[in-house]
Amino acid sequence: MDDRSEFVRQWFKRAQKSTDDFDRYICLYLCLVVLAKSWATQNGINPCNDDDPEDGWFVNAYFFHHENAHILVEVAESVKSFLPLVTQKNDEGDHIAYCCRATDREKLKALYMHYKANSMIPDSLRAGAIGVMLKNIRNNLFHGRKYYERERDQMLVSSAAPILHSLVIDGAKRQLDLACDIEAISCLDDVDN
Numbered sequence: 001m002d003d004r005s006e007f008v009r010q011w012f013k014r015a016q017k018s019t020d021d022f023d024r025y026i027c028l029y030l031c032l033v034v035l036a037k038s039w040a041t042q043n044g045i046n047p048c049n050d051d052d053p054e055d056g057w058f059v060n061a062y063f064f065h066h067e068n069a070h071i072l073v074e075v076a077e078s079v080k081s082f083l084p085l086v087t088q089k090n091d092e093g094d095h096i097a098y099c100c101r102a103t104d105r106e107k108l109k110a111l112y113m114h115y116k117a118n119s120m121i122p123d124s125l126r127a128g129a130i131g132v133m134l135k136n137i138r139n140n141l142f143h144g145r146k147y148y149e150r151e152r153d154q155m156l157v158s159s160a161a162p163i164l165h166s167l168v169i170d171g172a173k174r175q176l177d178l179a180c181d182i183e184a185i186s187c188l189d190d191v192d193n
Contacts, residue, residue, distance in 0.1 A: 004034050004037075004038050005172075007030075007031075007034050008031045008034050008035065008168070008172055011027045011028075011030045011031050011034075012027070012028070012031050012168060012172075014027045015027035015028045015031070015161075015165070021154060021157045021158040021161055022141060022157055024161050025137065025138070025141065025157045025160060025161045025164065026138070026141065028161060028164035028165055028168055029134070029138045029164060031164075031168040031171075031172075032059060032062075032134070032164060032167060032168055032171065033055045033058060033059060035062070035168065035171035035172065035175050036055075036058040036059045036061065036062035036171075037055075037058045038175045039062050039066070039171075039175050040058050040061055040062070042175070043067075045061055045065060047061075056135050056139070059131055059134070059135050060128070060131055060132070060135065062131065063127045063128045063130060063131025063132075064124065064127065064128035064131065065124075066124075066127060068174070069123040069124040069126070069127035069128075070123040070127075071170065071174075072127040072130065072167065072170075073123050073126045073127050073130065075166045075167055075170045076130050076163050076166070076167065078166060079162045079163045079165075079166050080162070081158075081159035081160070081162055081163065082159075082163055083115060084159065085133075085156070085159040085160060085163070086108075086111050086112060086115055086130075086133065087112060087115050087116050089112075090152065099132065099136040099139070104132045104136060107125070107128060107129040107132045108129055108132060108133060108136075110125060110129060111126060111129035111130070111133070114126060130163075133160070134160060134163070134164060134167075137156060137157065137160050141157070
């Protein structure tokens with residue numbers, strides 16, 4: 001079995017076994033990173049002047065430049081927790097998946113306005129904003145902005161994990177297209193969402 005397929009299969013299984021939403025999210029995010037790197041390799045997409053790009057670069061590229069952005073949006077939107085997640089704000093009025101970079105905040109604001117105020121944005125920008133949201137939740141988990149004790153953070157992570165779950169299943173079907181990957185993909189299909 002291809003190393004990427006095995007990695008995705010193992011981390012996906014680990015996510016499914018986890019009873020902790022924070023752990024589940026991280027396991028699923030690791031699967032997404034591998035799928036994003038696989039997609040970038042298959043499509044000849046490489047960062048300029050960077051011998052060792054960060055995982056977030058690949059996740060951003062996967063969502064912003066994916067030839068099937070509309071499918072990524074449909075997969076994310078099909079999860080019940082998606083719409084409340086992107087339209088909720090915190091007490092300070094920021095998007096609930098807070099991000100430090102102003103450009104990321106603008107992308108999340110555009111996504112919010114798309115759903116809350118019917119301000120239409122193209123699928124490619126929506127897909128990109130979804131990627132920013134998922135990446136920032138991961139960053140906040142690793143860099144101390146999300147806490148087990150806060151109900152709001154529990155809700156955020158537990159709402160975002162099913163979106164990652166669906167995107168990983170869809171990505172595995174589309175990206176891990178080698179014959180030996182059928183076993184890994186069927187393993188993902190056997191698990192209830």
